[in-house]
Every structure is written in C-alpha cells, then in structure tokens.
Amino acid sequence: MKDVGGTDRARALPISKDVLMPTFLSTRLPRLAWDAASWVIAAGMVTGVANWHLSAHQWVVVGSYVLAACVLQVLVGLALKLYLGRYRFATFDENVGLAVATGLVGLALAIFSLSVHGLESVAVAVSVLCPPLALLSMVLGRGAYRARHDRERPPAPSCERVVVYGAGDAGSQLVRLIAEDRSVGYHVVGLVDDDRLKRHLVIHGCRVIGTGTQLVERAREAGATIVILAIPSAGAELVRRVSDEVSAAGLKFLTLPPLREMIARPVQLGDVRDLDIADLLGRRQVDTDVERIADHLAGRRVLITGAGGSIGSELARQVHLFGPASLIMLDRDESGLHGVQLSIYGHALLDTPDVVLCDIRDEEALRTVFATHRPEVVFHAAALKHLPMLEQYPDEGWKTNVLGTRNVLRLAAEFGVERFVNISTDKAADAKSVLGMTKRLAERLTAWFAEHHEGTFVSVRFGNVLGSRGSVLHTFREQIARGGPVTVTDPAVTRYFMTIPEACELVIQAAAIGHDGEVLVLDMGEPVRIVDVARRMIAQSGRDVKIVFTGMRPGEKLHEDLFSPVEHHSRSEHPAIEVVDVPSIDPAHLSTARGDLSLLRLAPEPAEERHAEVPLSA
Template sequence: MNTETDQSRAERPGLQRNAPQVAVAVLGTSDAVLAIVSWAFVLLISSRLAPLETLLLGAVAVIVQFAAGLVTGLYLRRVAIGSAAEFRLLVATSLVPLVAVLIVGLATAGTGALVEILLAWALTVVLAGTSRFLLRVWLDRGSRPLSGTPVVVVGASLVGTTLVEQMLRDKDGAYLPVAFVDDDTARRRFSFRGVRVRGTTSQLAEVISETGAEGAVVAIGRADADLYADIAEQLAGTDHWVRTVPSAREMLGVKPGVGSIRDIDVADLIGRPTSFPDLTLARSMITGHRVLVTGAGGSIGSELCRQIHAMDPASLIMLDRDESALHALSMSLSGSALLDTPDFVLADIRDPEALDEVFARHRPEIVFHAAALKHLPMLESYPEEAWKTNVHGTQNVIAAARSHGVQRFVNVSTDKAADPTSVLGASKRVAEGLTASAAATTDAVFASVRFGNVIGSRGSAIPAFAEQIRHGGPVTVTDEDVTRYFMTIPEACALVLFACAVGNRGEILVLDMGSPVRIVDIARRMMALMDTTCPIRYTGLRHGEKLHEVLFTPDEKDVVGRHDRVFHVLGHPIDPVTLPQPESDLDSIVTFGRSVLDGADTFRGSAALHPVEEVSSR
C-alpha cells in the first residue's frame, strides 16, 4: 500500500488538511525554535563566542535550515513523520546550514568557534529528531482505532508487524489487532505496539476465545497447506473466520497490507506454493505474433487467452464449438460480447475442412491446442467420442498447423496420459504421440504439456464439493485413500506458455507438482472453511480411475532436461497413418489401443461401480 496514503489517513485532521502548508508551519517553526534553543545553550556554556556572534550564527543556521528543508522536502511531508527515512533526510538537510555556519563562523570568529558550531549543530539535530519521534507517538496514539473487528494475527515476523502497523494507523480501519500467535520460541514474549504474542498457532482457538477476537488473519509470506488445514480444523464448528494476505509473488513485490487481506481459498490447501515459471521468453515470442487457441472457451483455454491477450500478440484467434463459452470469454476480455469480430471463431476440431479454412484465413504462427473432451466417467461410457475429438480432432489441428506453416504448436495434455488406465488417459496419450510424430517429420516445434487436476475448472471435484457442502451433503469421494496432483488454473496456463518458449521438438513438459493430496482431506478442509459438517459418501473408484496418479509412463523415466520445476521428457511418436478412422467400430479402436498402449483395454467403457460406503465427516 502507498505509504503516504497510510500516513495521511493516520494523522489527525489538523495535519491532514492542507498538509504541506501545515507541515511547513509546524515542522519548520519547531526546528527554528530548537535551533535557537541549541545556540542559546552554546552561548550559556561557552565563553569564546560573543552574544552578537552567537546571534549571527544562530540566525544563519535558522534561515539556511528552513530554506534547505523546503528544497529537500523535509517540511513538505514527502516522508512519514518520525520514520527512519525522515531522520536521514533531517541529517542530510542539516548539513547545508552546518556548512553555511562554518563558513560564516570561520570568517567572523575564527577557528575558536569550531567546537561551539559543531555542538550547536549536533544538539539541533538531536532535539529535532526527538521532537519528531514524540510527534509520531502522539499521532499514533490519536489514530489508534477506537473500533474495528478484533483479530488475532498469525505470524509476528515482518509481514505480521507490517500488517499490525497499518491496522493501528487507520483509526477508521476494519480490523483491530488484539494478539499475535507465533511458533518461533524467540518471539514468545514479543510485543509490538502493545500487541503481544499470546501463544502458538496450535493455540489459536484458545487465544481467540481469551481475547474476544472474531477471527484470525494469517500474515506469513509462504504459509503451507498444513498450517491452513490446522487452523481450519481448530475453528471448525465455531463462528470464527480465518483470512490471509497474499504471498509475495501474488502481490508482485508490493508490501502486504490491510487492503490485501482476503478469504482463504482452496488453492491455499493444495499442499505446496503455486509455481509460476519465468515467462519473459514466452512474452517475447508471443508479442507481435499471430496466435490461435483451440478450446478457447474452456477453463484452461479461456485463462490461456487472457494471459496471451496481456502479452500483446498481433492477433489472437479464439476457436471453440461452444458459442456460449465464447460469449463469456469475450465478456471477460473486453467487457462486451458482440461476437462480431473475426478473432472469435465458431468451429469444431472434428471438421478438418473448417479448420483448414480458419488456418488459411488467419495464418497463425503459434497454436495452443486446448480443445478436448475431459470427463473420465462420461468417456468410459462413450469411448468413440473420445476417439473422434481427442485423437482425430487433435490430428486435424496438427495437419492444419503443418499445412499452413505454424512455427510452434503446444498440445495441452493431462497426467492421466501417463501410464493410462482410462479412455481419457489413452486418448490423450495418443494425442501426445501424434504431436511427437509431427515434430519428427517437420522443422517446426511440436510439443505437449502435461499437468494434474486443475482447481476450479469446470466439472472438477472441488467446485462439486463446494456445491454439495452448501446443500448439506453428502460429499461424494471415490475412495478414502485416493490422491491427486493439483494446480491452479493460472499456474497451469503459465506452464503452457512456458512450454511454448522452452519446449523442444517432440518433448512432453511435466510440472513437478510436489506431493499429491488426499481428496478426502481437501473435502474436510473445505467443510472447515465453510463452517459446516456433512457426511462423506465413498462411491468407489470408477472404471478407468486410478487410486494414485503418476507423472511419467514407465518408458519415460529418462528425463532429458529440467527448467526450474518443469521436467522435459521425450514423447513416443505415433504415425497418424496407422490410426483407425473416426467412424471405425469400437473393436478396431480397442485393437489399435492395445498395439500402442501395452495391451491395456482402455477404450472399452464400463458402468460398474464399487460398493458405496457412507461415513460421517470428522
């Protein structure tokens, strides 16, 4: 937050109104009086300066100090009163009258006045600094909030004390800090501006109860998911809430402040900090170039379009078969949705003729292929649809890209393509192979990017959990031990852009997403955050689902490179000539699947479910 804004909010009406003029009068007059006092004291203790000489030197000091203070901004409120920055400016400004007085003193009284001049200067600086400190104390006392929601601040380090400082400086603020909790034993008796550490994070609920606080604000720059989970569990079943300040990365280097306090969301519970690769190279590739995104209306495609749009491409062609999704995307980009511009394209990747026409008209240089069918249970029941869209649709986009000279092509895949056991995973694995095949037979860069479950994407488990919890449950989880890797949508899209920049021909880029998270733990933490409890129903793993996802297939163990937290592995080409046609019967598709996917019967669906078990959430 802006320091000057906070400062002006904090100070009393008399100092807020016409602040520069008031500051000149108050601070300038104060320094002048203190300078006079200092020179009077020197005259009192010294016998080497005559009264007239002292009066002359004091007058020079006062006049030059005032003029220098106006020039440097010392008296114009350009820095916070009583701050270290103001004291540094005070010392620097006072050097100007010191030089002036030295010149006049040496000319009138000789070197005998040197000690007195330095003493008067030092005394003036000390008195002026002390007066500003006392003024700061008075201002802070007067600006301390008289009301506001009492809160406990979790974390008493720099972020926490900065947050408390801002809370206490805003007399009309929404929050009133009443205590810290911190696990650092060195801060056990720590106190800051009257707010002291009253316990550890494991004692948060107790501290809230003792102090009468209504909630807690987590002020830790890189708080981990376990901390949020522990807090959520402590406050479960109470009326108390928990909020947080963004991480340093989220704040883009801006100091966390009161205005940045937000509710905790599920992204805080995924078990690792979000990871964004450096997109400098991606930005240089996209700026001024023609870009096309398929599946532009989907969760990944729409965020991808927003990030690309911010990189100022020469053109951004957004293709989808869902007109309503394109309408929503247009609204998010421009605030209107006339859909009468050529950058929004209604087309189906299953239609090779339509794709060829789109590529011929717009001549994209970079293509991000995000269009796909993705719901695992549905594709288990309708495997031919997965084949038509995820396999042949991908090949249609690849063929159009090759025919029209696309320079870079990024295929968006999923961790379910690694050692696939489902129709979805198998179809995406074949799509990766088709992308690798194109890379092997062209000079352009064709690469895939593979990541895990995306928090908040349409149809994903977490929005479904939220809806089930709002209705009182039950929350449906396939298995108590099932785990998944999680990413946020912006994080996933940043990885796709990173792949465009650093991916080499035929590679698959895989994010190191940390440790997988138990789905049932996410569900329970969400209940705690939503201040409710409801039953959990275990439905059993559906056909094709894994208990634990993997990131690599057994034949991808050799990682060929790594950038930051992104692994590069070589994809295995699949010749598109060998593909059964889109209209092929299921047996032909299954036979092909066996030939390329180690014999797994992945394209034959099943509606069988495991027995259902219902338990109460703890």
C-alpha cells in the same frame, strides 16, 4: 463516472476551500510550525555549546540564519508538497522527504552564509550543525506525537484480538495496516514466528511472543480469538497443520493468499480472507526460470487455442506478462473470449483481431487464422474434458480432441511454428476412457509431428486443476449451498490436484525446457482422497450435510496415474517436471485408432479395489 460530454466528473468538480482549509489548519499547519521551530531548537543547541557567550554580531548571524531557515523550510516544504498531503504522517517516506527539504535548506544557507561571513566560527557551526539537528528534531517530534497518539487510541472493546503467524515482510505490513485502520475491527496482540532470531522483535508496537509450535498456547494467553497466517509462501502442508490446530482450539483462522497472487504489490487488508480449500490442496511454490521463459515468449507471436477456458485463459494472462509481440486468443466460446479479454486488458469489446472466434474442427477457418497471424509459439489448450459426457458422446471427443488437434498440428507445421505445446491430462496414462484415449492420441500425434517437421513439438500432462469450470470443488460448493447431499463416487477414490496458476506456470516452464516429441509430466504432489475434501468443505461451511456414495462411472479410475505401466519416465532439468516418451502415430493411420473407441466403454474397476486404504492427505 462521466457526464454527457465525456468529462470526468471527479476532475470537473472543484474541491471546496471550505474543506481544504480546516484540514490544513488542523493537521498540516502544526507540522509546518514544528519544522520551523526545529531550526530554532537546533540553533539553540549549537549556541548553547558556547554557553550563550556571543557578541552582538554573532547573535545577528545566528538570528538571520534561523529566520532564513524557517522561511526557506516553509517554502521548500510547500514546493515538495510536504505540508500538502504527499506523505503519510510519521512514515519513512515522510522522513525521507524531510531529509531532502532540510538538506536543500541547509545547503542554500551554507553557501550564502559562508559567502557573506566567511569562515567565522559561528557561521561555520550553525551551517554544519543546525541542519542535522533540525532534521533530528523534526523526526523525533513526529515520532513522539505518533507514539502518544497511538497510546491514546486504545482499541475499541469490540475489536477482536489477533495473533499474526509470521513476522516477515507480509506480517509486518499486515500489523501496520491493522494498527493504522481501527475501523477494521482487529487488534494485534502479538506475533509468532518459527525463526528464533526474531524472538525479541517488536513490529509496530507488537512483540513476537513465541514460535509456531507455541501458537495456540500463546494465542490463548494473549486472549486472541483470531489467528492470521501471514506467510504467503506457506505450502499446503503448513496451512493444513496450522488451520487444524487453530480450529481444534476453537479459534478463527484467516490467511493471506499465496505469493503468486500478491507478486509485485504490498499486502492489503482486503487480502485477509477465510481459508479456501485450494490453500489446503494446491499451495506449492513453483520455481520458474523467468529468463529462459522470456527468451521463448518475449517479442514472439503467440497463439493460444481454447483461450476462453480455465487453463487457456490463465495461460493467456501469464503469457501476456512476458510481453509477446502479439497474443492471439482463439476459442469457439464467445463468452469465454469476452472474459479473458476483460481480465487481461480491462475491456472486452471483442473487436480486435487478436480475439478469434474459431472451432479447431474447422481446418480451413484455422488456416485463415494461421495465415493472418503467423504464430511462432502455439499453446494448444482447446479440448473437451468432461469424462462422463464423452463416454456418452465419444464422437464429439474424437472430433475435437483428436481431429481438432491434428488440424492445429498440421497448420503449425505448415506455417513453421517454432514451438508447439499440447496440453494433455493424466487420464492419457493407461487410458481407460474416451477422454483418456483421445488425449493419448493427441500426445502421439504431437510426437509424430515432432519426428517429421521442423520446430519443437511437446505435450504437457497434468491432473485435476482446482477452480476450473466443472471441477469437483465447484460441484461440492453448489451441493453444500443447496443443503446436500454431497455426492462422491467411492469412499476410496483419489485424485491429484493443483491450482490453475501453478499448472500454467509449469506449462510455460515446460514449453521452455521441453525437447522434441517429449511428454512432460507435472509433479502433482500426493493424491488426495475426494471424500476427505468433501468432509473438510462441509466442516468449513458449518452445515449438517450428508455425503452419498454414487458408485464409479464408466471409464473412471479409482486412482489416477501420471504414467502408464509401460512408460519409462525420468527427471527433467526442472525438479517439478518429469519426462516420458510416447510412441508416435501417423495421422494417416487414425482411422484404425478410431475403431478402438468402441472398446472404451469399460465397467468400473473391480469391487475388491473400491475400498482400498488410501493415506489421508486432505
């Protein structure tokens, strides 16, 4: 918050001494006094070895050493902010600070004492032994106080008893955070972990009480009402299994987000959340060759078309992390551009040249963009994607997905783009819709430019992404919130799913490993039956909502394909990416392909396939 003159009020308002002094006297002065007393204790232990048979001179040596140590400990501690709130009490960081302060005090006194008293036995003994003994006393004193304090603070009766699944780094951080913040309303009564080497482990006073197979049994024995899955790297299968077991036992299930959402930062209490349907469908760890990706993106001029959309905006966020020389975000949706700029830079003034309002249908406007920014890498994510809408308005799909892609490809070739990545869809495989056919043509155009121009031109094909605008999850949530019904086209319809971050990570990886003209197909896991997704979301909501089957719409498939029957596919060098070759098409021959769009208004799949058995994978 700022005042009229723009000054930060938090800085402008002085902190009252009436607030600081009681805090110092009640919490930090006792630490200072104990640390000074620790030097006395250490000296007592050293002189005790000699059964206190010291001469008057030796007592003077010891006394002057202790007095100087106490004074220096206070001065050095204040200088290092040890007693001014730099460290949390009785933590590893505070212990390190104590070690530094004690080491400096001990070193200074050793130099002074030995220079004055020479190698007298008492001077040598106190100089060598007192610092480590004083440090030990300081640390043990804090530990004892912390242990007693924690025992004297039993959890409130209203606290819910929790079992944490996962005794790794994330689980350990979570247990510590809950123990330190009693206001959160949780009390950890035990942990479970599948690693049997951890069966005797105690973390912040909480013991590992069993393995994952014993989760429900151990939770009941401990009187727990909540289970928190604290394994950010857990895959969808593990999340499904644990959530089903916990829910069937009548316990509440919470989880931490996947690892990619917490990378490079510690666990926070705010990370603990209810299970999201994306955890059940799209939790897959993506192994990426960061060094290879960085070679293609770091220090390069990168253009992303469709940067305001779900895929384009996440691509922009991830590309930004690799430090491109410039990141040009292009879209015809000004609100989308506002959102992506805000998410990356923390502001959305929309007044910088890297945010470009342009329609890919307008080739001349695009030429100005390419001439101004001279991109070296292009991610082409701009497209119309809603299948039923394009069935009604095929001309719009043609103008954007085909002619718009041709425009971007032409200019990429004209301005010497080094690497071009066309974002495609699984609906381009064995296309039976306007969306599928237009995206198939975009793949073929990309292959033609790969054959006839310098640079690397590739396409990346994948299925539905969770959380994208207009996705089935958004639709189901809205329908459930309204009380239903939830509409599903057919009880047997299946789709592939992955999360937006997963898809974009693999798109960036594919861009790094793809060879000219290839279509790289991302591993989407197992297809998921849509009705099972609807049922699980309804069950999570706790509401009584009906499911209504509306029938397949024109152009829709019962089951999506990642490859057409005539496509030969092979593994790439990345285990989650396969490669297919598509026939190229000369942009000059697009008029022939345009006539085929009228043939794409197909009837739904035959009725005998509508109720085919599909393995339950949701």
